Amino acid sequence: MTGAVTKKPLPTDLEIARAAQLDPIEEVAGRAGIDPAYLEHHGRHVAKVGLGVLDEVADRPAAKYVVVTAITPTPLGEGKTTTAVGLAQGLEQLGQRSMLALRQPSMGPTFGVKGGAAGAGYSQVVPMETLNLHLTGDFHAITAAHDLLAAMIDNHLHHGNELGIEPHSISWRRVIDMNDRALRNVVVGLGAKLDGVPRQSGFDITAASEVGVCLALATSLQDLRLRLGRIVVGYTRDRRPVTAEDLKAAGAMTVIMREAIKPNLMQTTERTPVLVHAGPFGNIATGNSSVIADQVGIRTSDYLLTEAGFGADMGAERFFNVKCRVSGLRPDAAVLVTTVRALKAHSGRFRVVAGKPLPDEMLQNRPEDVRAGAANLRKHIQIVRDFGVAPVVAINVFPTDHAEEIEEVRRIAQEECARVAASTHVVDGGQGALELARAVEEACREQTDFQYTYEESDSIEAKLEKVAARVYGADGVEFTGQARKDIALFEELGYGDLPVVIAKTHLSISHDPALRGAPTGWTLPVREVRLAAGAGYVYAICGEMRTMPGLGKHPAAEQIDIDQDGQIVGLF
Numbered sequence: 304m305t306g307a308v309t310k311k312p313l314p315t316d317l318e319i320a321r322a323a324q325l326d327p328i329e330e331v332a333g334r335a336g337i338d339p340a341y342l343e344h345h346g347r348h349v350a351k352v353g354l355g356v357l358d359e360v361a362d363r364p365a366a367k368y369v370v371v372t373a374i375t376p377t378p379l380g381e382g383k384t385t386t387a388v389g390l391a392q393g394l395e396q397l398g399q400r401s402m403l404a405l406r407q408p409s410m411g412p413t414f415g416v417k418g419g420a421a422g423a424g425y426s427q428v429v430p431m432e433t434l435n436l437h438l439t440g441d442f443h444a445i446t447a448a449h450d451l452l453a454a455m456i457d458n459h460l461h462h463g464n465e466l467g468i469e470p471h472s473i474s475w476r477r478v479i480d481m482n483d484r485a486l487r488n489v490v491v492g493l494g495a496k497l498d499g500v501p502r503q504s505g506f507d508i509t510a511a512s513e514v515g516v517c518l519a520l521a522t523s524l525q526d527l528r529l530r531l532g533r534i535v536v537g538y539t540r541d542r543r544p545v546t547a548e549d550l551k552a553a554g555a556m557t558v559i560m561r562e563a564i565k566p567n568l569m570q571t572t573e574r575t576p577v578l579v580h581a582g583p584f585g586n587i588a589t590g591n592s593s594v595i596a597d598q599v600g601i602r603t604s605d606y607l608l609t610e611a612g613f614g615a616d617m618g619a620e621r622f623f624n625v626k627c628r629v630s631g632l633r634p635d636a637a638v639l640v641t642t643v644r645a646l647k648a649h650s651g652r653f654r655v656v657a658g659k660p661l662p663d664e665m666l667q668n669r670p671e672d673v674r675a676g677a678a679n680l681r682k683h684i685q686i687v688r689d690f691g692v693a694p695v696v697a698i699n700v701f702p703t704d705h706a707e708e709i710e711e712v713r714r715i716a717q718e719e720c721a722r723v724a725a726s727t728h729v730v731d732g733g734q735g736a737l738e739l740a741r742a743v744e745e746a747c748r749e750q751t752d753f754q755y756t757y758e759e760s761d762s763i764e765a766k767l768e769k770v771a772a773r774v775y776g777a778d779g780v781e782f783t784g785q786a787r788k789d790i791a792l793f794e795e796l797g798y799g800d801l802p803v804v805i806a807k808t809h810l811s812i813s814h815d816p817a818l819r820g821a822p823t824g825w826t827l828p829v830r831e832v833r834l835a836a837g838a839g840y841v842y843a844i845c846g847e848m849r850t851m852p853g854l855g856k857h858p859a860a861e862q863i864d865i866d867q868d869g870q871i872v873g874l875f
Contacts, residue, residue, distance in 0.1 A: 327347055328568060348570065349433055352567075357599065366606055374646075385699070388571050404579075404593075408435050409582055411508050433569075434569065445478075470502050473536060476506060482858075517530040518560065578599060628759075634753065641712060643701065670711040693722070695724065756773050757770070793834055805827075
């Protein structure tokens with residue numbers, strides 16, 4: 304049976320990654336038609352790609368453009384990255400040149416509960432240690448540029464506050480690429496007079512930095528410079544926005560970021576090229592890899608695959624409504640990753656907790672539990688279709704899945720007239736993703752009728768209402784008085800034509816993580832609205848949002864070490 308579960312035991316991800324036979328990175332680049340002259344080597348298997356390549360490849364035919372998204376995930380994640388890797392490898396086995404564009408992992412989750420984000424099994428990006436730990440230093444550059452601006456804000460206050468910044472209005476916190484709940488709220492400037500002006504502030508994780516989103520959405524170094532200059536850090540006493548340009552910080556920030564703007568070229572375990580660039584959060588930011596990586600990939604492959612964070616209501620909605628507006632690119636198809644365990648979770652019959660094993664009863668062969676969670680898959684298929692894009696349901700098969708359960712997922716997708724394929728890429732690499740690759744080829748031959756959820760000319764309230772109703776299925780939006788004041792200010796200041804992002808839980812299509820499946824009869828509560836002027840959007844806060852994660856009782860960092868041969872152990 305096609306897509307049957309494979310039961311053979313697997314080595315660990317790290318063991319598979321180390322055993323992979325890698326090509327020198329210039330050979331990987333050569334297969335993509337990237338001249339080695341544009342490579343800046345970071346060892347034998349990683350290279351920065353200079354932006355001069357964009358002019359070099361500008362006249363080449365555009366690739367088919369495929370976004371990889373998912374249904375609403377469990378706290379464990381459903382394997383979008385590994386499915387995207389497996390699909391890229393499967394397309395290569397069908398004779399297509401593929402390029403994969405991914406976000407860079409944050410070290411916070413790597414040392415926390417989730418672990419790394421290089422893929423899994425025989426569908427990984429390698430070297431996986433390099434990818435999960437520092438890579439070429441882009442996140443450190445984002446951290447340094449972000450914190451330089453924070454330092455210049457406090458320095459400006461210390462030297463007399465010539466701009467008249469209202470200290471309580473300052474929204475620019477500091478960042479670090481680590482989970483550390485003790486830094487969520489801090490007081491800076493304590494000590495002697497020369498130690499600065501005391502005020503309350505805090506830290507976010509680097510993946511939440513607006514500088515990182517500016518990097519992800521920039522189309523050139525010059526565009527990045529403009530975006531950084533437009534960052535609003537606070538307001539004067541008469542409510543005039545104060546920007547990084549006003550503080551004369553944007554130029555130095557751009558200098559720090561001048562290398563980070565170049566995408567990183569890597570390869571999969573089957574030597575398929577991968578561009579890794581940027582890593583903004585998917586629940587409070589755009590959740591997509593960089594526009595520049597896509598600009599390179601679209602001209603250096605037959606199929607460009609790009610991953611969007613979390614479910615189709617989150618990263619994919621922002622991919623369509625925000626990223627595609629900036630890049631001007633239009634998708635040909637969308638892969639919707641689903642799993643048996645996620646559909647069972649959406650049945651409401653089980654409780655899945657990050658860092659803990661699945662409940663034993665969830666691993667039993669019970670297709671009826673899969674059927675009970677079908678509403679979530681149906682809704683995500685509708686979300687993709689409403690953007691005018693053909694969905695391909697990809698069943699990421701786990702060794703604990705049962706054949707009858709996989710067939711139940713197929714039936715649900717087919718009832719929605721969606722293409723569907725089971726993929727065993729984790730165990731079988733590209734060979735296990737051939738059915739999925741063929742389905743994507745077929746979907747990309749369809750004519751698309753791509754459309755946005757809202758127009759830029761819509762009011763901010765109207766944009767939020769359209770996303771809530773058309774994407775989430777909400778009955779409406781309830782704005783607090785503070786949210787309406789925020790919106791009125793932003794529109795008065797000329798930011799009303801910006802796209803919108805809704806910061807909410809990724810564990811439900813709604814704002815409430817307890818509402819599973821495809822909730823109906825609910826209203827989206829917007830408690831405040833914030834401005835990301837540099838990134839180029841306005842974002843609404845719905846529910847409690849954590850921009851600095853904490854570590855669990857037994858974080859992954861406890862298991863990571865160096866053995867007596869100097870090799871990393873415990874990384875996953």
